Amino acid sequence: MQTRDVDYRCEEANLRGxxxxxxxxxxxxxxxxxxxxxxxxxxxxxxARRLAELGYVALAADMFGARRQGKNLQEIATxxxxxxxxxxxxxxxxxxxxxxxxxxxxxxxxxxxxIGFCFxxxxxxxLARAGADLKAVVSFHGxxxxxxxxxxGQVKASVxxxxxxxxxxxxxxxxxxxxDEMRAxxxxxxxxxxxxxxxxxxxxxxxxxxxxxxxxxxxxxxxxSWASMQSLFDEVLT
Amino acid sequence: MQTRDVDYRCEEANLRGxxxxxxxxxxxxxxxxxxxxxxxxxxxxxxARRLAELGYVALAADMFGARRQGKNLQEIATxxxxxxxxxxxxxxxxxxxxxxxxxxxxxxxxxxxxIGFCFxxxxxxxLARAGADLKAVVSFHGxxxxxxxxxxGQVKASVxxxxxxxxxxxxxxxxxxxxDEMRAxxxxxxxxxxxxxxxxxxxxxxxxxxxxxxxxxxxxxxxxSWASMQSLFDEVLT
Numbered sequence: 001m002q003t004r005d006v007d008y009r010c011e012e013a014n015l016r017g018x019x020x021x022x023x024x025x026x027x028x029x030x031x032x033x034x035x036x037x038x039x040x041x042x043x044x045x046x047x048a049r050r051l052a053e054l055g056y057v058a059l060a061a062d063m064f065g066a067r068r069q070g071k072n073l074q075e076i077a078t079x080x081x082x083x084x085x086x087x088x089x090x091x092x093x094x095x096x097x098x099x100x101x102x103x104x105x106x107x108x109x110x111x112x113x114x115i116g117f118c119f120x121x122x123x124x125x126x127l128a129r130a131g132a133d134l135k136a137v138v139s140f141h142g143x144x145x146x147x148x149x150x151x152x153g154q155v156k157a158s159v160x161x162x163x164x165x166x167x168x169x170x171x172x173x174x175x176x177x178x179x180d181e182m183r184a185x186x187x188x189x190x191x192x193x194x195x196x197x198x199x200x201x202x203x204x205x206x207x208x209x210x211x212x213x214x215x216x217x218x219x220x221x222x223x224x225s226w227a228s229m230q231s232l233f234d235e236v237l238t
Numbered sequence: 239m240q241t242r243d244v245d246y247r248c249e250e251a252n253l254r255g256x257x258x259x260x261x262x263x264x265x266x267x268x269x270x271x272x273x274x275x276x277x278x279x280x281x282x283x284x285x286a287r288r289l290a291e292l293g294y295v296a297l298a299a300d301m302f303g304a305r306r307q308g309k310n311l312q313e314i315a316t317x318x319x320x321x322x323x324x325x326x327x328x329x330x331x332x333x334x335x336x337x338x339x340x341x342x343x344x345x346x347x348x349x350x351x352x353i354g355f356c357f358x359x360x361x362x363x364x365l366a367r368a369g370a371d372l373k374a375v376v377s378f379h380g381x382x383x384x385x386x387x388x389x390x391g392q393v394k395a396s397v398x399x400x401x402x403x404x405x406x407x408x409x410x411x412x413x414x415x416x417x418d419e420m421r422a423x424x425x426x427x428x429x430x431x432x433x434x435x436x437x438x439x440x441x442x443x444x445x446x447x448x449x450x451x452x453x454x455x456x457x458x459x460x461x462x463s464w465a466s467m468q469s470l471f472d473e474v475l476t
Binding site: 159183191192196 | 397403404410414417420421425426427428429430431432433434435458462465466469
């Protein structure tokens with residue numbers, strides 16, 4: 001497997017992504033990985049490598065610039081809040097990552113998808129709402145609310161939301177509002193998987209409740225949601 | 239593959255199930271199949287055969303007696319309504335099917351599960367609520383409401399609900415109430431998969447909107463929900 005850093009820009013920001021791909025010949029489907037509020041760290045990189053093992057060209061994007069990390073809740077709030085307040089800026093950064101991935105010679109630009117965790121989950125949903133050329137987006141414990149709801153006919157991607165029923169960042173009324181948004185926008189393919197007894201951050205083994213009491217790894221939900229992502233990719237990327 | 243009718247009783251009712259199993263040696267996991275309001279017909283039998291192909295011993299139960307069929311909405315309402323009005327009777331019929339399956343020499347009684355479609359979906363949920371010895375129950379477009387909500391600690395089965403977001407028999411507020419029920423009863427393992435753009439009856443190719451305008455086959459949701467059932471069975475039955 002090959003891995004390397006990839007520098008790219010979005011307006012004034014210098015972004016440093018992380019690329020992983022196997023040795024299979026010919027253009028392959030590409031998958032973007034959008035990090036949590038913690039920033040592009042080993043967790044997102046490991047997911048990129050797992051995708052590479054599955055045969056995809058995976059680019060873990062850097063949404064904060066200079067691979068900045070959120071080391072505590074306050075730093076995360078500042079980094080995430082700055083982009084959430086300006087959804088067009090957030091979308092532009094997401095699109096810059098997609099353009100970088102799609103331009104790689106290893107990648108079949110017509111077969112790209114995006115996954116995201118926590119903050120990254122909202123990024124992939126924003127890209128879908130913006131009508132990005134993605135076959136699929138998968139949000140893992142992402143925030144589902146938006147300032148710019150999807151407009152009718154705009155979403156091209158198959159949308160899969162994997163959420164914990166006890167996630168205080170995506171409570172039941174937010175899930176219901178998201179479903180209403182998908183309905184109103186006549187999104188052609190969308191599904192929501194709700195895991196019982198599951199809190200925020202369920203895919204990240206480092207989520208032990210110490211930084212955020214309500215973020216807790218759940219091996220079962222992690223495994224199930226990853227398998228559901230693979231099934232969707234088998235459908236739409238091959 | 240072997241298939242044959244299996245007669246069994248529940249109180250005054252004569253029930254005629256349909257058994258399907260392959261030729262693998264040794265006791266195998268057993269799966270009950272509970273039919274729609276239409277009664278035990280070719281649809282449920284075909285699902286039993288598919289389960290047999292996957293290595294399970296499958297018994298398609300007869301909930302109405304004498305393999306009675308609902309030929310129109312009025313007949314279905316009478317057949318289903320009679321059992322819904324008496325949930326203990328409905329549960330007893332479900333348990334009779336489970337006892338019949340578990341007693342078969344081919345079956346490992348400690349590894350049984352139940353799936354159900356439409357009316358049969360509510361049957362498997364009632365069995366789970368009653369604390370039946372099932373490793374898993376899967377409801378496909380079932381009604382989720384109950385007269386006898388699960389009590390804390392009573393549910394042993396892993397619960398998977400596959401539902402269409404546009405199913406008028408399981409509208410969003412019913413799904414929300416079901417999730418509250420699972421929470422309140424501290425069910426150890428439960429998940430809900432909501433398929434967008436999907437109506438009632440999505441697994442049955444015969445559902446073409448003619449008998450019930452809001453029951454419509456959806457090949458994608460059918461395939462996805464069956465795959466999710468298989469994943470759960472891989473987890474808990476092997």
